[in-house]
Amino acid sequence: MSLRKFMEEALSEWMKGNGPDSDIVISSRIRLARNIRQHPFPMLSTNNQSQEVLDKALTVLEDGQLRNLCEFEALKLSEMSELEKKVLVEKHLISPNLADESRNGAVFLSDNEAVSIMVNEEDHLRIQCLYPGLQIQEAWELASRIDDVFESRLNYAFDEQRGYMTSCPTNVGTGIRASVMLHLPALVLTQQINRILSAITQVGLAVRGIYGEGSEAVGNLFQISNQITLGQSEEEIIDNLHKVVKQIIEHERAARERLMQESKTRIADRVYRSFGILSYAMVIDSKEAAQRLSDVRLGIDLGLIRETSANILNELMVMTQPGFLQQYAGAKLTPDERDIRRAEMIRQRMEPAEAAES
């Protein structure tokens, strides 16, 4: 299969790189945790009990109401290969926990992969909507409508005082986790990032680096999400996150402008070097690839690079992960082999002819 075709088929909606503020915001996600009354949470359920939960979720799926919103496919984790699971984790459609630890775990995937409903993860249901760009509100509206369909058929574990009861006390109440993935290269380059991120944690939001080891953010990608789920309404939580993200976007844009005014040559040197390396390297590890991809994406956003499309970062950050590379190769690869394959995939994607086609 050609790389172009493989990539097109493998793209989730959120990786296509459109949506509001998509020069900085990669994706917006809403996750709702829901449980069914009178069934132990997945952590304590027996095989039969988790099967019952899955059967109940499947009856809702088969009922037409959900299909009015999106077309879904149900996938049972036990029937998938290790590689298939890995690819879904890399696309952020399922959690590593569902892939490796669940009993009767399943995922209902919408055809554009904007919705994934995990069954028997830490909670009975985890409804996730993942949109490109800054669309937290849109993601919430869809998640809430899907939630309503499940609630019309299942007896939710809901308490007047505590709200939606979840397995982990950090999710109780609304059960909502709203998160936004941001590309912040200029704030990192101008060394403002730590100050801004520590300010964010003061207002009840959590920050984590994506794809990196520990707190280090590889590829200058950061995920910001709400911490508090009890005592605030979903609208307040989303509004708070949205306002903070808007401010970060302004800071990042200001930092980019300043970089172009004060050190244009240095910035241009950096992005063109990365462009050159990605275009010609024969071997590249994931950490270097992430940093170079971030540079090239910055170069595109600054108007320095014109021959490559902007969604290269979104696409390749996912597709150069181990699971994807092995799926594309159609074989298991050693880490050394992966570094060669990764370089090959990136080189092909960097060819201007492909950008002209798309």
Add this chain to the structure above:
Amino acid sequence: MLCQECNKRQATLHFTKIVNGEKTEFHICETCARDKGEMIPGTPNGFSIHNLLSGLLEFDPPSGNPLSQSSQTVRCESCGLTYAQFSKLGRFGCSDCYNFFKERLDPMFRRIHGNTVHSGKIPKRSGGMIQHKREVEELKRELHRRIEEENFEEAASLRDRIRELERKIAAD
């Protein structure tokens, strides 16, 4: 409370581990928990949610142990999880745990969320009555305002709506 691992993020996972009668508390953020594979250094053989979980599933039901009267052995009658196990795991076993551990949850929720009472979405079907109750509270506040304004005509119609809703709640 800040995470004791990174000292940067808010700690959201709180564990208490008891080894040879010595109590150690852990407060870490989700990121560090995930990065460390839920292993916390500085404890013998590490400390893992999954280790504890496997231990939990083999847990023997309490017999005539006199300790079972102590407050640490409050147990959820639906799933069998004790409060001590809950505080080690950081996870409830079922939705009834919320009821059986009720007295102890407020301080924990306040620490995590700064709050103890839900104020967000109410499910349409199972939460219908709750919706009515919230509406009654809202109407009563409005009724007060109208009476203070001496707008008795409005007040009378509000009172009728409140009565109607209260009848529905009572009939439930």
